[in-house]
Amino acid sequence: MNPKKLALSAIALAFAASSGLTLADTVVKLGFASPLSGAQAHYGKDNENAARLAVEELNAKGVMVGGQKVKFELVVEDDQADPRMGTVVAQKLVDAKVSAIIGHFNSGTSIPASKVYADAGIPQLTVATNPKYSQQGFKSAFRLVGNDAFLGKVLGEYAVKTLKAKNIVVVDDRTAYGQGLAEQFEAAVKANGGKILRHEFTTDKAVDFSAILTSLKGSNPDVLFYGGADAQAAPLVKQMAGLGMTAKIMGGDMLNTDKFVEMAGGKPAEGHFSAVAGAPLDKQPGGAAFEKKYKAKYNQDVVLFGPQFYDAVYLVAEAMKKANSTEPAKYLAALKTISYKGVTGTFEFEANGEPKNAPVTIYEVKGGKWQVVTVK
Template identity: 40%
Template sequence: MKHLLRIGTALVALLLLGACGRQVTVRIGVVAPMTGPLAQYGKDIANGAQVAIDELNSEHFSIGRKRARFELVVEDDKASPEEGKAAAKRLIDAGVSAVFGHFNSGVSIAAAPLYAQAGIPQLSVSTNPKYTRMGLKTAFRLTADDIQQGATLVRLIREKLRAKSLYVVDDRTTFGVGIADEVERGVKLKHAPVRLSVDSKSTDFAAFAGKIIDANVDAVFFGGDEAAGLPLLKALRKAGSTAKFVVADAMCDVSTLKGAEGSANSNYYCTVAGVPPSWLSSGIGFMDMYKAKFGSPGAYSTLSYDGIHILAQAMQEAGSVSPETFLPVLAKGSFSGKIQGAIEFDAKGDIKDGTVVIYQSIGGQLLEQRNLL
């Protein structure tokens, strides 16, 4: 009996060792502004990624015949290029297999060479074209870039809103200047747009709003983040301006409307480079999971959710969590974004056929406007 007991104990031990050997831990980094004026965007990104991680772990997702246990490593880049590089180094040191981030274009561009040097794939929602034009094999973009988004904004301003005069304002950030350049180049109105820059810390927004009102323009396009965009919008509305206020995806979120404190209640239009959950039936499942954990998702929660799934699929197809092994698969493969649909990347690392959606603020909500596309 003792002999049989020893055999049984040994078999159990071997089975346990085998089970341990059949599991692989996958660490994926998420990096965005988690503090400061843009923290809500960073939290939305982290939350969307966490929903994907929890879903993958519950599904017993396998890579190379081993059950994968996914872990999220979250870093705060404070929307700063220097902080972004420091955060990138921490993620590299933490041994992540891939990174989803950064949010701000200037931060993504600054950090991208570090990930490239380490051979770690970086999947970003930053829209400045330069990000994927630095010749880095590790840089991928999950959204349409500023060229595509700019074209949509131009059509909105010219053909749908029928603006005859325009003020173009940027906040001097890489993203803000880039998207404002695209709009200014493409809009081609009878009277050339007036182009000016603002600074969230030093601009007298009341005086600046006065200049715009004196110009009596039909529309104002602002390129940049909420730190300068919201004070400008509030100053304009306080001064009595009813000009159409048009912005890109850094100010197209429910948190933006909340921060606007009623100033975005009318004539407020924005774009998001990405597909909303309502377009595919699988988006309903995402909404249910997200609401159960975090409440209503932000515009970027869907993108990080899809991004994590795409990275996991590339690892599964390659049969490895090693970046050098699954990176070529990520570059050339076709993946199923549960919300974005079929995903492929071109030779630069840009998403093929990126979608841009227009929203309008109506009744305190951002409502999709397919008739304006």
């Protein structure tokens, strides 16, 4: 070999060794978006932790795509659970030339951001539950959990047929998630022969519900459905207890956190219900092992949808391997037809990006913990 070429090759090899890469490595950027600041940061950090865990595992195993070794890199953005920031973050991730989007967490950010990703041809895997997400016709949109149409149906039916509720009132926070789930719940109650006495509104920043609750107390509700997050639901139940209201709270997956029980002050949280899109994690084949390694690494329990974000990273990697390409335009078709067994269940998608066979689990707070009641 020419001495000059030999010297250049040696320099290249030395650089590769010092950087931790091989000459064959291809860096694949995965975009991540969730709320990492504000009242919903605990959800977002849980999602980020799980996604990072998956990336680290894949890089440690060594993933080959089309004969080349790839190194995954997570590009993280904080959307603040704000629809306006959702589109800003989406454009930043597109400009960063990511190959996939893992997120967002909220329906309010996922829906507007999904158009940005669709226009760029980048697959998006989200836990957003508002049905509108998959009704836009975007080929790049994939939902990892069941949507609010089924979640609301399960909750409404349970309120009427199992709890035998007669006086039902609804409060929602006017977000795409809270309002959407409340509307589905209300429709399900009526479909099952129940009646909604009142429907009131608040915001996802509220902490004082005294005016709403004082107004609702006269209706003597036995069930109060809350469409929103734990940071609002917890003070809501504390203030209900202070007013002597004994109604059961029902809500969606964002209530199903240890933070809700802690913020509600223990006893006031007892006996309230939530429904979560997905089967109980510890009942899945890889669920208990995931919980164990997650806690060992981060010294905390899973908050909510972190396991789905973990599975989403693996889903993308698997689709890329099947397509022999990391290019979104080429592996998108493989993602549409994939059957992948993750820690939260087996993932397969309908033509519109909805998951097939998506269960819903109803939980009740008993003894200071969310306990499984039934799986639908």
